[in-house]
Amino acid sequence: MDELIRRANLALLEGNRDEVLRLLKDQQPSPEVAWLRAHAVVDDAERLRLLRSVADSGQRPYASLAQAILGREDDFEIKLAEPAPYQFWKREGFQNRMAKVREDPVKYILPGVFILLAIIALVVWGITAGIKQKSEQALVLSQTQTAIALSLITPVSPTPTPSLPPLPQSDRQQAAYEAGLLTLYRIEYPTTRPVTYSSYSLDNLAVPAAGSQFVAVEFQFTCRLEVCTTPPEAEVALELKDGQVIAYQSGSRPMLVEQPVMPQTSSGKLVTGWFVFEVPANSAPQAIIIYTRDENNPELEIPWPY
Numbered sequence: 001m002d003e004l005i006r007r008a009n010l011a012l013l014e015g016n017r018d019e020v021l022r023l024l025k026d027q028q029p030s031p032e033v034a035w036l037r038a039h040a041v042v043d044d045a046e047r048l049r050l051l052r053s054v055a056d057s058g059q060r061p062y063a064s065l066a067q068a069i070l071g072r073e074d075d076f077e078i079k080l081a082e083p084a085p086y087q088f089w090k091r092e093g094f095q096n097r098m099a100k101v102r103e104d105p106v107k108y109i110l111p112g113v114f115i116l117l118a119i120i121a122l123v124v125w126g127i128t129a130g131i132k133q134k135s136e137q138a139l140v141l142s143q144t145q146t147a148i149a150l151s152l153i154t155p156v157s158p159t160p161t162p163s164l165p166p167l168p169q170s171d172r173q174q175a176a177y178e179a180g181l182l183t184l185y186r187i188e189y190p191t192t193r194p195v196t197y198s199s200y201s202l203d204n205l206a207v208p209a210a211g212s213q214f215v216a217v218e219f220q221f222t223c224r225l226e227v228c229t230t231p232p233e234a235e236v237a238l239e240l241k242d243g244q245v246i247a248y249q250s251g252s253r254p255m256l257v258e259q260p261v262m263p264q265t266s267s268g269k270l271v272t273g274w275f276v277f278e279v280p281a282n283s284a285p286q287a288i289i290i291y292t293r294d295e296n297n298p299e300l301e302i303p304w305p306y
Contacts, residue, residue, distance in 0.1 A: 008036050015268030031057040171305040178294040179233035181222040191216035194257040215277045223265045231262035235291040238277040246277045
């Protein structure tokens with residue numbers, strides 16, 4: 001790889017777009033140069049022009065990557081052109097129904113008026129009954145809370161969640177793929193943080209099965225796409241030394257109550273997030289497996305540091 005191109009790639013990974021453009025200012029046009037410039041320019045029209053030139057070049061892997069981005073841009077344009085869900089009056093079905101109402105207003109409007117009056121009557125009755133019931137419940141609740149408060153002798157202070165230090169720099173292994181750069185940052189084995197399952201509400205704490213424990217792994221993710229809506233844009237699994245792979249591509253997965261998902265981010269930006277795995281106590285992790293959406297590099301591995 002040309003040294004100037006290598007430096008431009010590093011600058012792009014660090015999010016320094018100005019440095020990328022400065023390094024490539026006098027470079028001869030090529031698909032690789034156009035690809036880097038497309039990720040560094042601010043103007044959207046210029047970015048799309050550069051990506052189209054890369055897609056038309058046919059050079060792998062840049063042409064296929066550029067074509068995928070342009071395809072997503074076209075999908076976004078189509079979705080943005082559609083009426084928002086709340087703008088029901090702009091949708092074709094509603095317009096057709098309104099045309100029928102205008103043709104015969106008596107047939108459609110009078111039944112609607114009677115139904116509306118019936119609904120209003122039911123709502124008024126429900127509100128009246130609800131106010132009476134809530135007044136009775138409030139009285140009982142007040143008496144119960146008073147009794148509980150009098151029975152408490154020693155207040156209980158909340159226990160803060162301990163935080164283990166990050167891994168040493170030498171143990172922070174990385175995996176690079178089309179969507180971004182995933183870095184192993186911290187491991188809690190086992191974790192003492194509150195855990196729940198993605199199918200439960202955050203108030204329902206999860207308990208590991210007998211003979212198992214929860215392992216929490218914190219990652220840093222640097223986005224390489226225009227927008228990363230579901231970082232890390234890949235499925236993360238844990239391989240044990242006995243060959244078993246713990247993955248949650250389908251079904252409910254454990255997660256920390258304090259941070260259920262990684263926040264979405266944009267190109268060059270870094271976010272952190274946790275993944276939780278339920279591991280049998282008689283086994284031990286061997287590696288972290290990353291199932292990417294990259295056709296050329298669908299599966300990556302980060303060795304377990306301990």
